[in-house]
Amino acid sequence: MSGEVEFDPDLYRGTAGHYDRFRLPYPDAMIADLVRRAAPSGRGRLLDLACGTGQLAFPLRGWFAEVWAVDTEPGMTELVRAKATAADVHHIRTVTARAEDLPVRPVSFELIVIGNAFHRLHRNQIAQLAYSWLKPGGCLALCWSTSPWAGPQDWQRTLDSLLQKWRNELGASGRVPPGWDRPRQQDPDHDVLSRVGFELAGRHEFSGDHPWTISELAGHIRSTSFLSPPVLADRADEFDADLATELGPHAADRRLSETVSFAYELARKPTCA
Template sequence: MGWIWDPSLYAGSAEYYARGRISYPVALADALAAELGLDGSGRLLDVGCGPGSLTLVLAGHFREVTGIDADPGMVAEAARRADAAGVGHARWMHLRAEELPAGLGRFELVTFAQSFHWLDRPRVAATVRDMLTGDGVCAHVHAETTHGTTSPEPLPHPRPPHAEIGELVREYLGPVRRAGQGQLPDGTPAGESEIYRAAGFTGPGRVEVPGRVVTRVADDVVAGVYSLSSSAPHLFGDHRARFEADLRQLLHRASPDGLFSEQTSTIAVDLWRR
């Protein structure tokens, strides 16, 4: 891919991630609880948990929750958000997925939400399979939380100008997608189904949650830009203040009152079993 893991991938992004990404709806947790018969007695492991975006939505359906992430800032932000939400049965670990099982035991549910593509996928999938209970499930969440759809349906406010924002980022960072200290000219890898099957999983079953309309303010959109590995704050160096000024001017032209709406896409969750 022209890129290998390095700790700067999301450096400085943690404080922007939860605000900048479109949140997972409670309906997602409810759908998984109904499909899997979650009754509050099991254990959840969220791999690549970030600031707890999915972990905290699911936490109420489990007795014990563990989130791991390779970025220490993300782990700290997840702990802060859990404290603010009064979630006391979660633990957060600065840990790469490749270090699993790390003595963590077995889980009824292991989740990957926009994290699997960053990992040594065959190795992690095989390890996670052995960390599931006999009837445990691995859930791979397909969701677009960085922007909504381009459908023509009218919305209450203008859509964020994502194409123009992308052009602005390229003006500052160059035409090839950045990722930490390296680049991803071909994007991140796909084909996860073959990886899961090769690791011994069966399936997948699928749960889907329909999209919804969300309204955001300009600060949310700015945070969303900084939440991306391809435009993490540190990548702009001494030009960050100028970039953000240009970004905010672009947003003001798109919506002078600073309000934006988006239609989110359907969230699909593939459920893989031992």
């Protein structure tokens, strides 16, 4: 079995504010569909692993008596706490820790969600842990969304080329390890989950159009691990100017339209486990 790629633990340092403001939320229809299929009791716990700034924890919180929001980056969990306080939400518990090191008793959760991050974790280990942490009949949902530079439109190809140029100029090309997706190609997520005993319950897809402004794209890019604010540093204004120059000719009414794809893959722990 192919080994997993190691990601540096501090790749998202300094991104939390941009992550919270410029990452697109999961659509309401997807959240409602996940809740319908997972069927939480309303009295259980939710675990949001690699939670970011709570893109899943907050919209799902109403169906759980307790929510754990876990991330390795202190800036992320600090912002989750601040948001919970501002919203007068008292049942979200933040934990700053590696998912692999999380101290959890068996059968503690009804639902575990991982948003855009399973590939960054030790998948085999996390799958085994998640299986043990879930109550019988509980679910694990791997949630995903596409990136604005990963599409077929002219402006998306232009953006992808621009980002690669800046990663090279700033010496940031290696922040995302080369071949990071090879282990998933050789050993797909659904095989990893099946091996530890999960019953697969399908991939459920949703999409929606989003009109980006160039300034919003600049903020979104600052939420990434490869061109974060610490990486851009004193060349941030230069990057923004280059972004506007390259994307400006593609913008209609100052907007760049993208059809964003969202999906979640659901796996269930057997009720007899």
